[in-house]
Amino acid sequence: MKISIRTKLSVFLAILLLLTVCMLSIFVLRGIKKNQQREQESYIAQQAKVANMYIRDFYYAKNPNDINEFLQNNSANIAKQLDRMMGMNVAIYDMSGNEIGNSLLFSSKMDTEDILSYALKDNISYQIIGDTMDYMSPLYDINGQIGVIRFQYSLKKYIDFYKQVTRLFISIGIIVFVLSFISGYYYFDKFVKLILVLKKDVDTIRIGNYNCIVPIKRNDEIGDLSNGIYYMNNQIRKNIYEMEDEQSKLRLAVQKLRALEKQQKTFIGNITHEFKTPLTGIKAYIDLLNIYEDDPNLIKEARSNIEKEADRLYELVNKVLHLSSQEKYDFELQSEKIEIKELIEDVCNRMRGKAQKFNISLDIKLVESVILGDKESLMHIFINLIDNAIKYNMPEGYVFITNYIEKEKVYIEIYNTGNTIPKEDREKVFDSFYTVDKNRSKENSGTGLGLAIVKELVEKQRGTISIIDTRSEGTTVLVSFPLL
Numbered sequence: 498m499k500i501s502i503r504t505k506l507s508v509f510l511a512i513l514l515l516l517t518v519c520m521l522s523i524f525v526l527r528g529i530k531k532n533q534q535r536e537q538e539s540y541i542a543q544q545a546k547v548a549n550m551y552i553r554d555f556y557y558a559k560n561p562n563d564i565n566e567f568l569q570n571n572s573a574n575i576a577k578q579l580d581r582m583m584g585m586n587v588a589i590y591d592m593s594g595n596e597i598g599n600s601l602l603f604s605s606k607m608d609t610e611d612i613l614s615y616a617l618k619d620n621i622s623y624q625i626i627g628d629t630m631d632y633m634s635p636l637y638d639i640n641g642q643i644g645v646i647r648f649q650y651s652l653k654k655y656i657d658f659y660k661q662v663t664r665l666f667i668s669i670g671i672i673v674f675v676l677s678f679i680s681g682y683y684y685f686d687k688f689v690k691l692i693l694v695l696k697k698d699v700d701t702i703r704i705g706n707y708n709c710i711v712p713i714k715r716n717d718e719i720g721d722l723s724n725g726i727y728y729m730n731n732q733i734r735k736n737i738y739e740m741e742d743e744q745s746k747l748r749l750a751v752q753k754l755r756a757l758e759k760q761q762k763t764f765i766g767n768i769t770h771e772f773k774t775p776l777t778g779i780k781a782y783i784d785l786l787n788i789y790e791d792d793p794n795l796i797k798e799a800r801s802n803i804e805k806e807a808d809r810l811y812e813l814v815n816k817v818l819h820l821s822s823q824e825k826y827d828f829e830l831q832s833e834k835i836e837i838k839e840l841i842e843d844v845c846n847r848m849r850g851k852a853q854k855f856n857i858s859l860d861i862k863l864v865e866s867v868i869l870g871d872k873e874s875l876m877h878i879f880i881n882l883i884d885n886a887i888k889y890n891m892p893e894g895y896v897f898i899t900n901y902i903e904k905e906k907v908y909i910e911i912y913n914t915g916n917t918i919p920k921e922d923r924e925k926v927f928d929s930f931y932t933v934d935k936n937r938s939k940e941n942s943g944t945g946l947g948l949a950i951v952k953e954l955v956e957k958q959r960g961t962i963s964i965i966d967t968r969s970e971g972t973t974v975l976v977s978f979p980l981l
Contacts, residue, residue: 503689510681518670529662533655537630541648542621544583545634548646551579552636564643565591572598579646586649592617592642599647609633609647616645628653691719698726702733774880775806781851802847809876832958834981835870837907838863841898844879848887857887858895866900866907868978874954879909881947882974886913889972905980912973923964927952 552575556567572589579587580600588599594613609631612622616633619642623632630652636644691713698710710730713723782799789795845861852859886896894914901908918926927948955962960978967973 502692503686506685506689507682510685511678514674514677514681518674522666522670526659526663526666530659533659537650537652537655538623541623541630541632541650542634544585544648545621545632545646547583548579548587548634548648549636551575551582552646553638556638564638564640568644569597574598576600583648585651588647588649589636590617590645590647592644594645597644613645613647617642625652628656688719691715691723695719695723695726698723698730702726702730708734772810774877774884775809777884778806778847778851778880779803781854784854785850798846799850802850805847831871831873832869833872835868835872835875837866837868837900837909837978840872840875841879841900841909844876844883845898848880848883851884852887852896855887855890856893857890859883859887859898860895861898863898863900864902866902867981868907868958869981870958870978871954874958878951878954878976879911881951882911882976885947886911886915886972886974889913890915902980906977907980909976910967910973911976912967912971914971916972917970918964918972926964927962 555571555575556564559567559571568589568591576587576589576598577600579585586600589597590613591597594617609624612624612631612633615622616635619635621632621634623630625631628651630648630650632648632650633645634648635642636646694713701709710727712727713720715723782803785795786799841861841863845859849859883896883898890896890913896914897910897912899910899912952962955976955978958978960976962974962976965973965975
């Protein structure tokens with residue numbers, strides 16, 4: 498989802514202001530709380546010193562012999578006196594942790610056991626429960642600790658003050674946040690509007706409208722950017738007007754030349770490949786006849802296949818002459834019932850001479866299946882595929898052709914033991930002039946047109962062609978046609 502720059506700036510400004518106000522409030526409030534804590538501790542510590550001095554003065558005034566006996570007898574009175582002097586509830590404990598005097602309305606000994614045990618070890622300790630602080634400080638005489646004095650100090654005024662300050666910070670923070678956000682929003686909104694104007698100018702140029710750009714008059718970087726866009730717009734408009742004059746003169750000529758060049762290349766490539774395949778078969782049989790001159794079976798087979806290929810060449814020549822006279826570069830299909838098994842067997846018989854020349858075994862295993870197609874095109878398809886399977890095979894390899902029927906279609910697999918075509922090249926091999934191995938293509942006089950022509954012929958007859966994996970090595974071409 499696309500988020501506008503105005504929304505982004507508004508969210509950023511709100512987060513920045515909120516973070517600033519919150520952090521400032523947190524730090525100030527934390528400082529106030531720490532300051533209150535130091536003030537409380539200092540005040541209670543001072544009161545503890547006063548209490549110690551009072552108890553020692555009272556003790557020496559009485560001049561008793563035993564300080565512990567003095568505390569046992571006078572702690573209750575001392576606690577009440579200190580309560581009146583300091584305005585705090587006071588309790589006194591002996592070194593065994595027993596309360597020996599207090600001015601508290603309610604004893605809370607169980608709530609103070611932890612801090613009491615800590616204070617009896619000559620330490621100051623305190624705990625805060627609600628709005629009350631229980632503060633315990635050791636009592637001393639000249640010989641050391643003689644007990645613990647406890648002050649119950651009310652923190653209500655500090656808590657009320659802290660709450661009041663907190664509410665004040667929240668109120669002021671909200672006001673500052675709102676006012677700052679409104680001021681910042683209107684300030685940044687001016688820049689956002691200028692940026693949106695520049696964006697609109699760029700979009701206008703992008704759609705090809707060069708007559709609506711007006712520069713923004715500002716003495717800053719936005720003004721420089723706007724002037725740059727305005728200058729660029731004028732230059733583009735000028736260049737386009739000049740180019741349109743030239744293009745209007747060349748467009749028709751270029752279109753005609755491209756169409757003619759494309760037709761010419763396609764025509765020459767198709768015809769060259771059409772002639773090459775039967776000539777290759779004829780040449781292969783001639784080479785075999787030169788090697789095995791006295792083989793009557795070979796002579797008979799060669800005569801038959803050479804005659805077929807010569808007839809095919811004759812038909813091609815007539816078709817080329819007809820196409821040339823009509824200025825047309827595509828073959829018309831003559832659909833008829835074709836028995837795939839018979840057609841492939843015929844093609845294999847024609848190609849056996851070339852297979853023997855290269856010492857390649859040619860095996861077939863076919864079932865009967867009838868389709869509706871152009872016989873000449875189908876002959877061209879399978880001659881090219883089998884010719885490739887022989888030509889690009891490994892020495893002493895073999896070609897295996899089989900077919901099967903599935904879901905109202907006949908599938909023909911042509912497998913050879915040559916190199917496996919990489920997966921990334923399997924779609925590209927059907928492109929014109931594309932070859933997997935450039936060096937191998939040159940050795941076998943390949944032009945990269947064969948499979949392109951084959952694919953075109955297959956698709957014209959509502960078929961499909963692809964390269965699949967059926968074994969760990971070698972190449973398998975799968976061709977399918979709808980059954981009749």
